[in-house]
Amino acid sequence: MSHLGLSTAVPRARSRGSIEISIGGSLLSAWLFLAIFGPSILGVDPNQIDLVAILQPPHADHWLGTDQLGRDALARILMGARIDILMSVLGVLPPLIIGVVVGLVSGYFGGWIDSILMRLVDITVAFPFLVLVIAIVGMLGPGLDNFFVALALVGWVSYARLIRARGLVLREAEFIQAARGLGYPPLYILFRHVMPKALSPIAVYAMSDAVMVMLAGASLGFVGLGVQPPTPEWGVMIADGQPFVTMGWWICLFPGMAAASLGLGFLLLSDGLAGRLGVRK
Amino acid sequence: MSTSTVAPLVSIRNLSVDIVAAGSAVPAVRNVSFDIMPGDILGIVGESGSGKSVTCRAVLGLLPAAARLSGQILFQGKDLATMAESEMEKIRGRDISMIFQNPSSHLDPIMKIGAQIGEPLRQHQGISASKARAAGIRVLEDVRIAEPERRIDSYPHQLSGGMKQRAMIAAAISCGARLLLADEPTTALDVTVQARILELLKGLKESRQLSIVLVSHDLGVIAQLCNRIMVMRRGEIVEQGETSTIVADPQHEYTRLLIASQPGRRQPAVRSTATHAAPILLAVRNLVVSFPRPAGIRETLTRSDRTFRAVDEVSFEVRSGESLAIVGESGSGKSTIARSIIGLIRPSGGTLHCDGQDVTALTGDALRRFRRSAQMIFQSPYDSLNPRLAVGEAIAEPMIQHGLMTPKAARHRVGELMEMVELSPDLARRRPHELSGGQCQRIGIARALALSPRLLIADEITSALDVTIQAQILDLLRRLRDSQRLTMIYVSHDLAVVRTFCDRVAVMKGGRIVEMGEVSDVLGQPKEAYTQELLASVPKLFGADPVPVEPQHA
Numbered sequence: 001m002s003h004l005g006l007s008t009a010v011p012r013a014r015s016r017g018s019i020e021i022s023i024g025g026s027l028l029s030a031w032l033f034l035a036i037f038g039p040s041i042l043g044v045d046p047n048q049i050d051l052v053a054i055l056q057p058p059h060a061d062h063w064l065g066t067d068q069l070g071r072d073a074l075a076r077i078l079m080g081a082r083i084d085i086l087m088s089v090l091g092v093l094p095p096l097i098i099g100v101v102v103g104l105v106s107g108y109f110g111g112w113i114d115s116i117l118m119r120l121v122d123i124t125v126a127f128p129f130l131v132l133v134i135a136i137v138g139m140l141g142p143g144l145d146n147f148f149v150a151l152a153l154v155g156w157v158s159y160a161r162l163i164r165a166r167g168l169v170l171r172e173a174e175f176i177q178a179a180r181g182l183g184y185p186p187l188y189i190l191f192r193h194v195m196p197k198a199l200s201p202i203a204v205y206a207m208s209d210a211v212m213v214m215l216a217g218a219s220l221g222f223v224g225l226g227v228q229p230p231t232p233e234w235g236v237m238i239a240d241g242q243p244f245v246t247m248g249w250w251i252c253l254f255p256g257m258a259a260a261s262l263g264l265g266f267l268l269l270s271d272g273l274a275g276r277l278g279v280r281k
Numbered sequence: 282m283s284t285s286t287v288a289p290l291v292s293i294r295n296l297s298v299d300i301v302a303a304g305s306a307v308p309a310v311r312n313v314s315f316d317i318m319p320g321d322i323l324g325i326v327g328e329s330g331s332g333k334s335v336t337c338r339a340v341l342g343l344l345p346a347a348a349r350l351s352g353q354i355l356f357q358g359k360d361l362a363t364m365a366e367s368e369m370e371k372i373r374g375r376d377i378s379m380i381f382q383n384p385s386s387h388l389d390p391i392m393k394i395g396a397q398i399g400e401p402l403r404q405h406q407g408i409s410a411s412k413a414r415a416a417g418i419r420v421l422e423d424v425r426i427a428e429p430e431r432r433i434d435s436y437p438h439q440l441s442g443g444m445k446q447r448a449m450i451a452a453a454i455s456c457g458a459r460l461l462l463a464d465e466p467t468t469a470l471d472v473t474v475q476a477r478i479l480e481l482l483k484g485l486k487e488s489r490q491l492s493i494v495l496v497s498h499d500l501g502v503i504a505q506l507c508n509r510i511m512v513m514r515r516g517e518i519v520e521q522g523e524t525s526t527i528v529a530d531p532q533h534e535y536t537r538l539l540i541a542s543q544p545g546r547r548q549p550a551v552r553s554t555a556t557h558a559a560p561i562l563l564a565v566r567n568l569v570v571s572f573p574r575p576a577g578i579r580e581t582l583t584r585s586d587r588t589f590r591a592v593d594e595v596s597f598e599v600r601s602g603e604s605l606a607i608v609g610e611s612g613s614g615k616s617t618i619a620r621s622i623i624g625l626i627r628p629s630g631g632t633l634h635c636d637g638q639d640v641t642a643l644t645g646d647a648l649r650r651f652r653r654s655a656q657m658i659f660q661s662p663y664d665s666l667n668p669r670l671a672v673g674e675a676i677a678e679p680m681i682q683h684g685l686m687t688p689k690a691a692r693h694r695v696g697e698l699m700e701m702v703e704l705s706p707d708l709a710r711r712r713p714h715e716l717s718g719g720q721c722q723r724i725g726i727a728r729a730l731a732l733s734p735r736l737l738i739a740d741e742i743t744s745a746l747d748v749t750i751q752a753q754i755l756d757l758l759r760r761l762r763d764s765q766r767l768t769m770i771y772v773s774h775d776l777a778v779v780r781t782f783c784d785r786v787a788v789m790k791g792g793r794i795v796e797m798g799e800v801s802d803v804l805g806q807p808k809e810a811y812t813q814e815l816l817a818s819v820p821k822l823f824g825a826d827p828v829p830v831e832p833q834h835a
Binding site: 173174175177178179180181182183184185188193196197 | 620623624625648649650651652653656657659660661664665666667668669678679682683725728732
């Protein structure tokens, strides 16, 4: 309750985080465009094996060169963008939704519900993230679907913890007390009043989580549990190209750059959102 | 006092402060000139945003980085406005000190009181730690903290709010400052503690030849302590002069409004006594509310009682159409009672019969339905509204949620309710932060009335508002109470408001009602010592009971 009158006189700088948001946003939308329209514009089959033209450096016919089976690298990267973007969305959304619901219920209602849900969280975080994902995928069998299932089972805990903390604070907020006093149903208060106010750190975290998921996907592809050949995926492309890296620098470099730029897009957007929404990371 | 032959201690000439934000400058203080004389207690009074605090901080060079300052601040022949930061540091705490509104946030929580008082001594006079400790004990004695030898080793959280403010004063004067700038030093304190701190400041002025600048929004506090008053509004001084002159014969229109808005400057409400025969709407019997106390090792081992009673065996009744005030200091349990009545806090004992139902026995949907008949207005107008909802939606929400109206009909009703609280329905699309504090509080009232409750509980609803706005909100509530035939419980620490607004009053202390009865009896001839102390602590403009003026004003 400041009577100084300064807090109101200094509006938050409008431009905060807007550079990051515009760069990150452009990177992401560029990749989205390339993933949707790229393969048909290029018109080259990413799985067309051409054993005559293996390990060719970039030139006019193959702009980004060819791999050890003579497949066009550009076509594979463009097709891989579909897989990798799908992976970061489907790898983030289900755990986000589960985590938000669990965290909100846990933080807002407290009591024994909170105790049970939080012990579940403790058990899950007791295992290293990647080890648990690999173990679950190993049990369910390799493939993209099972990878998403594993992520949903493991990834929700971070969201649940984040949003539970917000729920605990918001539960005591005066406008929530007022809503209770006005006799609104509990679930209505939870989703209409508590959730929107609790979501801003989640949005920021989801962006950096997308990068984590991409890395996890690449790691799983690397050990053969992720995307199965011949489906192009950047992690798999890097892994497959690794034995040939001494013969051709381009084989791992281009998928690596693609992954890095998409990740950078997510991270910049996350940073920008954090600044804009006033979330400390 | 004649000061014409004495040179001023600090002379401020043409001081302007602009706050630069997003490329544009917002003026916070405009071309202000005044003198602070030795031995002066100068009061700066004004509403939030009037520039009173900024003026005060400018003297010590404690403005935020976004501030641009022009003009002169002359102290001992030097201009503080252009002084280098390194030189300024030598003056701060040694010649000029400052104390702040909230002692809890201005004391370092992990440093002992003694170290914080000794710090300026060691910085400015370079004396040893042991000498600083001895000097610290002497200063603690000066600010009349009991057992200074023990208290010097306390941490801030071990002290009460009043003691913390005393410790902050001690740190401020430990180097023998000539001028003490006090920025709302008693605003966060209870009225009895406030009275003692003001008494202390007055004593220090005499014993230490201290000059004081007291910044406050409360004209009563200023009038009680200061010999000179400066009234500020929108960054300008509208009037300044001797306290007695300004209070008795204000020249500027704004000063007159400020004086007229003082709570208690009104005729006590003349209300029909017919309520005596009215049926009982709310009956509270032996209400107990306990909260768990954080347990230390000793409590756990000895298994001693780990709860404390915020409300302890309280009983009272409210008749239909009556207005009951619950007064008391912070921690007395008055807000806890208010929240128990609408079922926000579950009592640990006793019964609460409202409108024929025992609220303590209600759960789920029954409790939600009960809330149609009892509603509450909250203290902070901004915090009690969802910042993301347009205020019109906030008013419509209760009617839709209780299934009383279709969304379309509710929207129409919002307009009526907003007119009822004297707001233009055009404001319905605004968000809370786009409205002023007074407007937001009107929205809060409209929302509470949306369900047409029989009982309206107002929990400190004016304490976050400026005094002129406060008067307007009370006028509105008075009119609504009469036109809607509302039964009210008015929770407040402000006896002056209670005197003019309510029929009966319950005085609370430590979770119990110490005295209860008709307002005129309890506040006119208080029987309990605590009520008497509470009444004596209320700052008065004229040093006596307020003279009622005409109820109508601008």
